Amino acid sequence: xxxxxxxxxxxxxxxxxxxxxxxxxxxxxxxxxxxxxxxxxxxxxxxxxxxxxxxxxxxxxxxxxxxxxxxxxxxxxxxxxxxxxxxxxxxxxxxxxxxxxxxxxxxxxxxxxxxxxxxxxxxxxxxxxxxxxxxxxxxxxxxxxxxxxxxxxxxxxxxxxxxxxxxxxxxxxxxxxxxxxxxxxxxxxxxxxxxxxxxxxxxxxxxxxxxxxxxxxxxxxxxxxxxxxxxxxxxxxxxxxxxxxxxxxxxxxxxxxxxxxxxxxxxxxxxxxxxxxxxxxxxxxxxxxxxxxxxxxxxxxxxxxxxxxxxxxxxxxxxxxxxxxxxxxxxxxxxxxxxxxxxxxxxxxxxxxxxxxxxxxxxxxxxxxxxxxxxxxxxxxxxxxxxxxxxxxxxxxxxxxxxxxxxxxxxxxxxxxxxxxxxxxxxxxxxxxxxxxxxxxx
Amino acid sequence: xxxxxxxxxxxxxxxxxxxxxxxxxxxxxxxxxxxxxxxxxxxxxxxxxxxxxxxxxxxxxxxxxxxxxxxxxxxx
Numbered sequence: 001x002x003x004x005x006x007x008x009x010x011x012x013x014x015x016x017x018x019x020x021x022x023x024x025x026x027x028x029x030x031x032x033x034x035x036x037x038x039x040x041x042x043x044x045x046x047x048x049x050x051x052x053x054x055x056x057x058x059x060x061x062x063x064x065x066x067x068x069x070x071x072x073x074x075x076x077x078x079x080x081x082x083x084x085x086x087x088x089x090x091x092x093x094x095x096x097x098x099x100x101x102x103x104x105x106x107x108x109x110x111x112x113x114x115x116x117x118x119x120x121x122x123x124x125x126x127x128x129x130x131x132x133x134x135x136x137x138x139x140x141x142x143x144x145x146x147x148x149x150x151x152x153x154x155x156x157x158x159x160x161x162x163x164x165x166x167x168x169x170x171x172x173x174x175x176x177x178x179x180x181x182x183x184x185x186x187x188x189x190x191x192x193x194x195x196x197x198x199x200x201x202x203x204x205x206x207x208x209x210x211x212x213x214x215x216x217x218x219x220x221x222x223x224x225x226x227x228x229x230x231x232x233x234x235x236x237x238x239x240x241x242x243x244x245x246x247x248x249x250x251x252x253x254x255x256x257x258x259x260x261x262x263x264x265x266x267x268x269x270x271x272x273x274x275x276x277x278x279x280x281x282x283x284x285x286x287x288x289x290x291x292x293x294x295x296x297x298x299x300x301x302x303x304x305x306x307x308x309x310x311x312x313x314x315x316x317x318x319x320x321x322x323x324x325x326x327x328x329x330x331x332x333x334x335x336x337x338x339x340x341x342x343x344x345x346x347x348x349x350x351x352x353x354x355x356x357x358x359x360x361x362x363x364x365x366x367x368x369x370x371x372x373x374x375x376x377x378x379x380x381x382x383x384x385x386x387x388x389x390x391x392x393x394x395x396x397x398x399x400x401x402x403x404x405x406x407x408x409x410x411x412x413x414x415x416x417x418x419x420x421x422x423x424x425x426x427x428x429x430x431x432x433x434x435x436x437x438x439x440x441x442x
Numbered sequence: 443x444x445x446x447x448x449x450x451x452x453x454x455x456x457x458x459x460x461x462x463x464x465x466x467x468x469x470x471x472x473x474x475x476x477x478x479x480x481x482x483x484x485x486x487x488x489x490x491x492x493x494x495x496x497x498x499x500x501x502x503x504x505x506x507x508x509x510x511x512x513x514x515x516x517x518x
Contacts, residue, residue: 167473174459174466181455188447201450272486275477282472290465425466432465436458 060122061085068122076343084342085120092116092340098239105242108215108333112235115337116345126338133338141230141335144223146328147216148300153325154216155304156317158395158427160279162420165268168375169387169418173425175371176391177433179211179364187356197352202226205437207353210237211360212430213244213392219336220297221434225441231339232350236357244397247358248365248389249405255369256385260376261409263384265418273309280306283428287435293442294435301431364392368422390419393426 043051053059064081077084095113099106119127127133140146163170187204191197199207206226209218210233218237222230240247253261280302287298308317339345368391372383386406390398399419406415 164473164477167470170466170470170473171463174462177462178459181458184454184458185448185451188451192447201447201454204447204451205454270486272480272484274480274484278476278480279473282476283469286465286469286472290468291461428469429462429466432462433458436461437454440454440457 055123057122064122070341070343080343080346081122084346085122088120088340088342088345089117091345092120092337095235098242105238107329108238109242111330111333112238112337112340115334116231116340117337118334119338119341127341133334136331137335137338139335140328140331141219142223142227144220144296146332146335147220147223148296149328150216150325150332151297151300152304153320153328154395154427155280155301155306156308156320157325158301158305158424159420160276160305160424161271162268162417163422163424164271164275164279166418166421168380169383169421170425170428171375172368172371172383172388172391172422173393173427173429174391175388176364176368176393176422176426177212177429178367179213179360179362179392180208180430180433181211182208182363182367183211183356183360184208186359187352190352190356196348199349199352200226202441203229205441206233207356208360209233209430209434209437210240210353210357211364211392212426212433213237213241213361213364213394213398214427214430215241217297217393217430217434219332221437224438228344229349229353231336231341231345232353233357234336235340236354240357240361241394241397244392244394245401245404247361248398248401251362251365252369252386252389252402252405255366255373258409260373260385261406262413263382264410264413265384265387265415266381268417273311276309277306280309287432291432291435291439293439294431297431297434298428301427361392365389368392368426384413384415384418387415387419387422391422391426391429393423393430395423395427396420398426399423 061082064078068076068081070076092113095109095116098104099109099113115133119133125131127137129135129138140149184204184207187199187207188201191199191204202225206222206224206229209221212218215234215238219230219234222233226233284295284299284302287295304317304320307313307320368388369385370388371391372385372388376382376385384406387399387402390402392398399416399422402419403414403416406413
């Protein structure tokens, strides 16, 4: 009985509060409307027309507003406010073409391209602090949240079985990280011996991580070390990942002999469920002991993988693999696109980043293949050097490329699963390399 | 510029590649140890054997459930 009375009282209180707030909301518009009429001044129609015409996009592009500031609150040159924006909008159209017609990584290039398109609109200030792109950028990119969430989803999609059944192929994934550090040297050499480019060590490190061929890691490092280069680095990283099938095969063919390309690898042994379950914990413990700086990336990755391998939380792992990673991909793409604003992208540094990025990619590919050839000098099961190129962590494209090139020379030679080993080891390798770079600047 | 950035770059390379390989080599060793331990302690049951033991387990469970039900019935 007492409980019933209490409930009744609570209900009455709720209703009372509801009616009060309803009254408030009813009275609010009245105030607003009187307020608006006070500030609004009548103008002749001709003045209204000219005022409106001055606020159009065409006028803003032709006669840039001298007081306009970029998203960092700095002055922008007139070129970046007028023709620069037009050029950037054309570049985003090119990205759309590559994504839609050529199928280059459309999942990312489309959000990035559209974000870039929106960021280059004059007057509206969509990429500014109060625009929605700016809000998304500050929500998850400037604080590195989105790349971590993507890593979680990738972890939930990764199968470590091929690596567990042939552990030594992990070395190939390590060798491919040579692309990162080789490019680091290249970038600092550029700024040391030329006068056009002047990269600091931090910027050089952020650029070189493109060689890891890992989009989230690139973004993680770039926001950490050189946020001003984020747009160019992210675009270079994702477009080269999309171009893996074009960039890699020539390098692989040059570095291998015909006989090597025909090497057949022994079939993979069966991996028990328990091994797959223990593996993520093993890697994480190792990362904790050796390189705690890499644990944000590796921790999220292994969390996703662990949930998948336990098999008891299918709902969560399913969300990570689909819903979560899709949502974050949309936000991540738009936020990266907001950095394609003309004043930040149309600078000489961008060209250098694009050039260094492709060098980084090629060096990584070559290092993986050469490592496989070195490993074949030792006794034991022979490795087909074509899977070495899969050490760059573009999962699973790089592994598919190895398989495809292998099939060109021997129709019956299935390398896909063998190449997945170095491929996933490459993800771990580039996360470790990222951890090293961050720890060096601490 | 006082410090030679290129030399710094090579230092980064040595440390970075060293760490990556060290990490992966330890990982390979640990993977091999883990596999060996797991195969020793928890050998994968053969499919036919597991099916049999499953049905045995099921039988045991049913017996336990019946026993519990009888006990409960007697008490009340």
